[in-house]
Amino acid sequence: MTSHAAQTSETAQAWQDAADRDLILNAGPRxxxxxxxxxxxxxxxxxxxxxxxxxxxxxxALGHAHPVFVEAVSRQAGTLAHVSNYFATPPQLEVAARLKRLAGTGDAGRVFFGNSGTEANEAAFKLARLHGGVGRPRILSLDNAFHGRTIGALALTAKASMRDPFQPLPGGVEHIPATIEALEAAMDDRVAALFVEPIQGEAGVLELPEGYLRAARELTTAHGALLIVDEIQTGAGRTGDWFAFQHDGIVPDAITLAKGIGGGFPIGALVAFGEAAALLQPGSHGSTFGGNPLATAVSNAVLEEIEQSxxxxxxxxxxxxxxxxxxxxxxxxxxxxxxxxxxxxxxxxxxxxxxxxxxxxxxxxxxxxxxxxxxxxxxxxxxxxxxxxxxxxxxxxxxxxxxxxxxxxxxx
CATH class of the missing domain: 3.90.1150.10 (Aspartate Aminotransferase, domain 1)
Known part of the structure; x- marks a missing residue:
């Protein structure tokens, strides 16, 4: 008879062989x-x-197979899953308003929905370019930053091992040390935007220096640049506030979201406030699946459960x-x-x-x-x-x- 250990080993080898054969190995062995x-x-x-x-x-964010998540997926899948962005749907409008409220901006601001964090940062990259125009070619990002793996998001990312195989990347992005002194030295009136993670998760959960976000808000405002805060990993309550920027009592020009706002369902969002909310106009950006009623209904249910519980x-x-x-x-x-x-x-x-x-x-x-x-x-x-x-x-x-x-x- 074949032992249980041997059967287990054979079973493990079978799925590993299938993964090696059928999956692109971008993530390495599972x-x-x-x-x-x-x-x-x-x-x-x-x-x-x-x-x-x-x-x-x-x-x-709610763990696996949470009843709220399961019910939201089932109910919305049986109602309406996708219609394209030629149309609005109630779940889309509801979660957009909720995100603005949770960010503390009330009615101010607008939301763009995508399917992932890197898509949210691609949209934010475009936001920075539109704000910069001809006279502001510089975009600042931080050493050790991770903002995604698509080409625009990768330009914002500071890891050479990720960047080098895909050069040349979009120009104009400069990576600076995560210190207030370095930011003061780099900032001028030619900067379109500063991208920053409140906590650099992929770098080992590195926190910014005390007072960094407050200094960044003051400097970007003084020089007419956008402050764009990447809350993809820190948002949706993970750091003990709805968004990590709120620990510092500031309001950025835009935030990017994903991960926890869907609780396991793919969704990303760019939330822009003030004048930045008017930069993206018809035709300047889009997503076929972004903001579909299934994703937004699940996100709304997840965020509501986080709030109510x-x-x-x-x-x-x-x-x-x-x-x-x-x-x-x-x-x-x-x-x-x-x-x-x-x-x-x-x-x-x-x-x-x-x-x-x-x-x-x-x-x-x-x-x-x-x-x-x-x-x-x-x-x-x-x-x-x-x-x-x-x-x-x-x-x-x-x-x-x-x-x-x-x-x-x-x-x-």
Missing amino acids: FELLVRGEGSHLWDGEGRRYLDFLAGIAVT GLVQNARDRGAQVRAAVEGIGSPLVAGVRGRGLLIGVALSAPVAGQVVAAAQRLGLIVNAANPSSVRIAPALTIGDAEIAEFTDLFTAALAEVAAAAPTETPK
Whole structure:
């Protein structure tokens, strides 16, 4: 008889072979074949359970198969899924008004819908170009920035490994250090826009210096440039406020959104305020699927549930618990904890993030190596004491396993 272990190995090899054969390998080998989710847990094809503390990279804000999400998809799919942007639909109008209200601008502003974060940033890139015109050719972005992988968004992204194979990229973008002094030195009346992430998630959950966004708002206003805040990873309550810019008490000219606003359904948005809201005119941008009634109905339901269930405050409270739990582990591998709310980066004392993530997955925990020396944690906004206790046990065990196998060193 064939043993269960052998059957499991054969099954795993079969789906891995299919993935290698049929999928473009832009994401590399897939870790597991996941078939079902509920709350903050996932199951693979062999029935093994995992605690999901990544939430699809800060996407599944309500967790998996949440009744509100399921009902919204089912109801709207049975009503109206797509009509094109020659027409408006009630879900589209409702979620656009909701996003403006949550951003704190009241009736001011307008919303463009796409299907992803990178599409939202492409639209924002065009917004900057339209604002700049002939006399403002410069666009500023920050070192370590990640704004997406399409050509325009990639021009805003500062990672050479992502950019270099696709040169030449659209010109005019300059990457500067994420310091107030560097921004003061770079800003002049030829700058069309400054793009900034309040927390650089892909760089290891790096926070901006204290007061950076307030200084950026003052400088961009003084020089007539747009301040465009990329809230794709930080929005929808993840940092303990609806949007991370609100922690600093400022109002940008535009924000870009995706990930958590759909709770797992693909949707992106550019929300522009003030004069910036009038820059995109008929014919200057578009999206066949953007703002379709199915996506916007689901987004509206997800945002309503976050609002009504107090999940923004829960992100703040549970984020503090998770940080305290990590700091209390006492592992020699933990050099510090960064981030806000439930977007958390664990700085490691050695470049072993990949090993920690692999060990965690073997133990039944899903987290992410944002870079060799940082582990990213971004669970659903619905987590509670039970999930945090389970996470603490599993993450402690993963750190201990890696620490026993590799000496620590200070990352350079």
